Amino acid sequence: MTIQELQKQLDEMYANNELDEAYAFLVEQVNLAVQRQDNATILFLLNEMIGYFRVTSQFQSGNQIALQIFKILDMCGLEETIDGATSYINIATFYRVQGKYQEALSLYQKTEKIYHHELEPYDELYSAFYNNLSLLYQEMGDYQQAIDMQKKALAIVEQLDDYRIEEAITYTNLSQMYLSINQNDKAQKCLHQAISLFQQYGPHDPHYFASLATLAQSHYMQKDYVKALDIYHRVLHFIESVYGQNKDYQTIQKNIDRIQKEMKTIKGLDLCEAFYQQYGRNMIEEEFSEIKPYMAVGLLGMGSDCLGYDDEISHDHDFGPGFCILLPHDIYQQYHKQIQASYQKLPQEFMGIQRLTSAHGNGRVGVFETESFFKQFLRQIPQTLDDWLYADENALLACTNGRIFEDNYGQVTQIRQYLSYYPEDIRIKKIARCLAKMAQSGQYNYARCMQREDEVAATLALNEFIDQTLSLIYLLNKKYKPYYKWSYYGLKDCTCLQAVTPLLLQLVQLPSQKQHWPQKNSIINTDDQKVVLIEKICQLVIGELHRQGLSTSDDDFLDNHTLEVMSHIQDDHIRMKHVMEG
Incomplete structure (x- = not known):
């Protein structure tokens, strides 16, 4: 069989999704070529095997084939020829898929030197070369180099007759580069060009589905999840029907899973x-x-x-x-x-x-x-x-x-x-009010209610203390407090007094402390763990008052800080109001 006949038979097998048969055919033909000592055919077949192992993600076997190709090139003196360059591109692409980027780049650079020596500047081989090199730069994160290589490829294929599929592939690759740097308008323009060419010249070409996958990605980036999912599912079905559940299939499936998850959690x-x-x-x-x-x-x-x-x-x-x-x-x-x-x-x-x-x-x-x-x-x-x-x-x-x-x-x-936030005099006035109410409800009345064995009233006092503590935290952070359902959750956005957040949770999770109150007359009953937590919270508040320059006192009782806090109010009318007002 000639190389052209071998290529034709392989193309027919791939078209019919006969991957196992294609591999068996390759192995058989390699053995026959070795017996004939037909190095040209061996080199062609091994390059085909590299492609097979790439699309089926069989990297270990492919790496062994790559070593055999290098030996044949050396043995036949083809290292600096166009045949050698073709092999280098195939192996470099195989290395790129594995993530062996430096090895791939070295082979591409070697190929470019051969091309510059052997080819005219606008030879068609340059197009595939720049496309592949661009993809490598993209995966390496050098997007500007990737875009430059794609533009070089596009400039060549646009001048060639009967290269519309290659032109569509190049537009698709270029759109991917633009998406990578969030230039969505340029990406969309390239995609429309690519899809139009595929629909006219290659509606069943495998690269058409790569173009569609890129379109799905662009819809995803625009938050149009429904369209993205629809296109991704079409691409997934095609990949599985032709190549099985290979690396590309797994990538598309991960994209689908991510979109479905985001649709459930989108804000x-x-x-x-x-x-x-x-x-x-x-x-x-x-x-x-x-x-x-x-x-x-x-x-x-x-x-x-x-x-x-x-x-x-x-x-x-x-x-x-x-x-x-x-x-x-x-x-x-x-x-x-x-x-x-x-x-x-x-x-x-x-x-x-x-x-x-x-x-x-x-x-x-x-x-x-x-x-x-x-x-x-x-x-x-x-x-x-x-x-x-x-x-x-x-x-x-x-x-x-x-x-x-x-x-x-x-x-x-x-x-x-x-309206973004209160004037400073109003913020200070409200801080003083919260301090007074925290002292009244948490440091004073909770204990008095427990001494009376009135747990309902004690719970109400505790709730008031928590509510006023939340209000104070937002005031000290210069943020409006959300209504009750989100006021605790919103503390994650407050930088001041973050240490209070877990203490409030502990406070509401503690069981009744009534067993610690028989014959207790002291307001600060440290046997009651709720009292201990209340005092810890108040100490943290006092520390923040010091940091913000609102109080210099070290008094443990918050109410005794209110007058000094109010003294910072500049407006006489507001400063003279009752501490509880507002």
Whole structure:
């Protein structure tokens, strides 16, 4: 058999997915070529075996074949020839798949020297060479070199007749490089070129599915999980039907598993921003481009998703794709009905998730007039220090949480920045109030209730102490406190007083301490482990007051720090208020 006949028979076997038969045929033909001492045929067949072992991930066997190829090249004096360069490329590609990058790079560099000596500058062999070298640089993390090599390959194949499949492969490889450095627009442009070429010239070519896998990756990066999964499953089926569950199959399966996991755990803010980028932005630009400069778009307001604290449990209500469009009064009056109508036409499902709205969750997304949106929480934007003192903390948090995806007019961002946190005099006033309430509930009344054997009242006192401790931690961290469901969880975002977090958990996990209170008259009863924990927490608080320059006292009783803390208030009117006020 001639080499051309061997190649034709092998191609037919691969086309029919007869991998075992192809390997048996290769072994048989190698033995026959050895008997004939036909080194050219042996070299061709061993190179085919390298390819077989690469796609079937049989690396140990392939490495042995590579050594045999090197010996034949040396024996036949082919080390500096085009035949030698062809073998080097095959072995280098095999090494790359194994992660033997330096060995692969050395062989590619050797090949390039041979090509420069033997070939014209735009010879077709350069195209495959630069493609393979680019893939190596990509896996080594040198993305700029990888892109440069792909561009060299593309410049060559575009000039060659009947090389449209190679051109499509090159576009696919180049798109992968761009995705690696987050240049998604350039990647998408290359992918569209590649897929168009494959559909026209090679709809059944194996490389077409590599292009589709890259397209799936681009959808994944845009958070379009449903499309990504659909394409990945098609690619997975093709790989298994032709090559079995090889390394490429396992890679695609891992991608599928990762997407399915992320779909279960995706945060609402990320979901809604991806939904806006994929659908909302286009709707606005195509239908309302003239008023886009006045729009702010994002997700903010009430809800666990706006805090970034949502989890799988949160998905059962008031969760799903959606966003807020905020407009100045005049623009809202003129256009809100048209915009809301277009908003309602957006897909109701995204990433496999439909928005679920509870009876109390209506009106959280859609089109809003800016000032009215904020006033639904605050009634009015605080103007004076008294306004700030009595403003509802949950309302302030609702106005400043979440994420703004785009604010062209700037009004929403300006309001959020203004409301971002209390004026310093108000923060100090509220700190003093928390100290007084912590002392009253935890250091004083808990013990008195236990002395009276009133465990219900003692539990209420303990709960008040915990609530005030949480409030104080947020104040010392200059953050608004979330409502009760998330106030403990949110401590993970607080840097000051982190040591208090586990103590609060211990405090609520302790059983009743009533057995330690018979005939106890002392308020600081160290036999009661809850009392011990309360005092530990108070000591940590005092240390933080010192660090922030709010108190210099070492008194153990928090109430005795309140007057010094209040003395730091600059405004006379606020400083003269009762410690418990506000």
